Amino acid sequence: MHKMKIAMLTFVFVLTFGSFPIHALAMSPEEQSIYDLNVDRFNNGTRDNDKDVDLNDPSAYYGGDFVGVKERLNHIKEMKFTTVILGNVWKSSNFLGENTTSYIEVNEHYGTQEELISLVAKMQDEKLMAVADFPIDQLGDAHPIRKAHETSADGQWTIVDETLVSTMAKEIVASIDKYGWDGIRLTNTQNWDAASLESLIDLIKKEADKLIVMTLEQTEANNVDIFHNESLMQTFHDTFIQFNSGVTLYEQMQNIDRRTQLQVDRIDQLRMTYEMVELRMFPPTRWKTALTALFMLPGVPTVTYGSEIAMNGETVEEGLQMMNFKTEMELKDYIGNLNTLRQESETIRNGEFELLHNEDDFTVFARYSEDEHWIVVINNSDDTKKFSIPKERFGEDKVKLRGVLNQDLIRLTKDDQYNIIQDRERVEVYYVEEDKGYNIPYLIASIMVYAAFILFLYVVLKNSRKKRAANS
Structure with a gap:
């Protein structure tokens, strides 16, 4: 069924748009879609670096490595993501x-x-x-920057001055030059003022002008390419953690900066799935509802x-478990469909x-734009809902609303309305297209294909019976 839906989506897109997805490296920051992983917990590609591995201890290393991520890039590509954050890959005290x-x-593990x-x-x-994390505060004692600048007992910088900013920029640029990063995510930024962070980013971009810069924490720095918004993430989380949540995020989206990250949980925070289960919700349904909003809203x-x-996970x-590539992946196909859209x-996107x-x-x-019009419907309640869109919304021409996730089809009624009826916890994305009535040649061709297939089965079964009769 999922493969059939994917084939249908591909067919729809070729007919509708006549193009293929643009490449990530040619996309602007706000057009990206991000997959955020932890190398240690993604895939173990070689046993050569399996040191201190203990799969029974959540605080220990699990054995994931660069070779393992490389082996599983197709998994990420099949979901159509454009950007992958590898997390902190540097020499550190633990997998976090x-x-x-x-x-x-790099971390030898x-x-x-x-x-x-x-x-x-x-x-x-x-x-x-390819994006990596770069912590800019609370570095380890052996870090060359830490050795040259004064910190408090917990490793936080006593003062962030021009010398520190310049030194840190040079170290990060050296890493970009060596590894070829397309983007960086600055972490441990919460104690940096906006002006100092902006100076750091300016110095880095002076040497790597095409680099995408994001931060793990929320900041007022204006030159960050992809923003984290803690309040918005919490609202996303609270909206979709359960049906009938009574929380709404959509008013906030009307004037949102398109470079804002849309997410329901974060790699260094508690999983939303855990809270769904605690509330006796069904995670796959909850996730489909949340993911539809994530991919269809601006951001x-x-x-x-x-x-x-x-x-x-309870903590x-x-x-952050080892990724299980052999389990049910209904949501993988669903994410791929949304990303393809x-x-x-x-x-x-824009x-x-x-x-x-x-x-x-x-x-x-x-x-909507001058070229396209989409209607997205999200029923986050436990009851069937209805909403009618007047004909005038789409101009004088008669149109139809074609659902691309569940193949719903809505046509104009006698009272000039497009009536949307959505079952509980169900979503749909409708593409608005001209309604030319029923495609008679297509219907005839479809009937002929089915008839030919039935005839083929009849002939095969008939010959099979004759062979069995001859051999008996």
Whole structure:
């Protein structure tokens, strides 16, 4: 069934748009879609670096490495993501990247510098943007920057001055030059003022002008390319953690900066799946509802690895499990469908956003431009909902609303309305197209194909009976 839907989507896109997805490296920051992973917990590609591995201890290393990520890039590409954050890959005290002591030396548990260079090159060959984390505060004692600048007892900088900013920029640029990063995510930024962070980013971009810069924490720095918004993430989380949540995020989206990350949880925080289960919700349904909003709203959809299998865990460490590639992956196909929609449609990525209805956990909004018109319906309640769109919305021409996720079809009624009826916890994305009535040649051709197939089965079965009769 899922493969049939994917084939249908591909067919729809070829007919509608006549193009293929644009490459990530040619996309602007706000057009990206991000997959955020932890190297140690993604895939173990070689046993050569399996040191201190204990799969029964959530605080220990699990054995994931650069070779393993490289082997599983197709998994990420099949979900159509454009950007991959590898997390903190540097020499550190644990798999979470704490007490980082270098921006050049890699964590030996993940592999070698050569393997990381090979991984980044492979990602770029596959048109995936490669991003790494760079903590800029609370570095380990052995980090060369830490040795040269004064810190408090917990490793926080006593003062962030021009010398520190300049030194740090040089170290990060050296790493970019060595490994070829397409983007960086600055972490541990919460104690940096906006002006100092802006200066750091300016110095880095002076040497790497095409680099995409994001931060893990929210900041007021104006030159960050992809913003984190803690309040918005919490609202996303609270909206979709359960049906009938009574929380709504859509009003906030009307004037959103398109470079804002859209996410429901973060790699260093508790998994949303855990809270879904605690509330006795069904995670796959909850995730489909949340993911539809993530990919159809204006902003940069960001998904934590393992969300495609509804990864769970009572703590942050337990929620960062080794990725299981053999389990049910219904959500993987669903994410791929949504990402395909977004990549194929300039309007979904950059078009206008209009909220048409938002009441009682039932939301209808439009994404539109001069070329396309989409209607997105999200029923986040436990009851069937209805909303009617007047004919005038789409001009004088008669149109039809064709659902591309569940193949719904809505036509104009006698009272000049397009009636949307959505079952509980169900979503749909409708493409608005001219209604030319029923395609008689297509229907005839379809009937002939089915008739020919039935005739073929009849002949095969008849010959099979004759053979069995002859052999008996």
